[in-house]
Amino acid sequence: MLGIKKDGELIGTVMAGSDGHRGWVYYLTVSTAHQRVGLGSELMRAAEEWLREKGAVKVQLMVRSENEPAMIFYERVGYEPSDVNVLSRWLSG
Numbered sequence: 001m002l003g004i005k006k007d008g009e010l011i012g013t014v015m016a017g018s019d020g021h022r023g024w025v026y027y028l029t030v031s032t033a034h035q036r037v038g039l040g041s042e043l044m045r046a047a048e049e050w051l052r053e054k055g056a057v058k059v060q061l062m063v064r065s066e067n068e069p070a071m072i073f074y075e076r077v078g079y080e081p082s083d084v085n086v087l088s089r090w091l092s093g
């Protein structure tokens, strides 16, 4: 996990994981009071750099369909939709 602190307070985080080929980014978030000043972009660049060092050649992430602001953000920082289906199955319950 990568984070940005201000005055000792965590104001932005992102998680990244690599299988050695593809990298994944999860849980990007910037506290509401500190959004729109470039921290989300900074965290994505840091995650990409971390993944590049791990040998990943591509970064993927998932965004809930209704999260339009996040879609705008990710497109702004260079991401584009992929023509894939995401399948899932709950293992509990």
Ligand SMILES: CC(C)(COP(=O)(O)OP(=O)(O)OC[C@H]1O[C@@H](n2cnc3c(N)ncnc32)[C@H](O)[C@@H]1OP(=O)(O)O)[C@@H](O)C(=O)NCCC(=O)NCCS
Binding pocket: 027, 028, 029, 030, 031, 034, 035, 036, 037, 038, 039, 040, 041, 042, 062, 063, 064, 067, 069, 070, 072, 073, 074, 076, 077
């Ligand atoms: C998505 C998120 C991380 C962006 O963080 P941020 O620090 O505000 O992003 P940046 O300041 O680097 O934004 C870069 C550009 O993305 C676009 N952008 C960012 N937030 C946006 C929003 N809410 N609506 C529209 N465009 C947005 C803008 O073009 C922005 O540039 P600008 O401010 O010069 O116009 C932040 O809004 C957030 O934490 N959202 C809630 C959690 C979330 O949805 N995370 C993604 C889960 S998949």
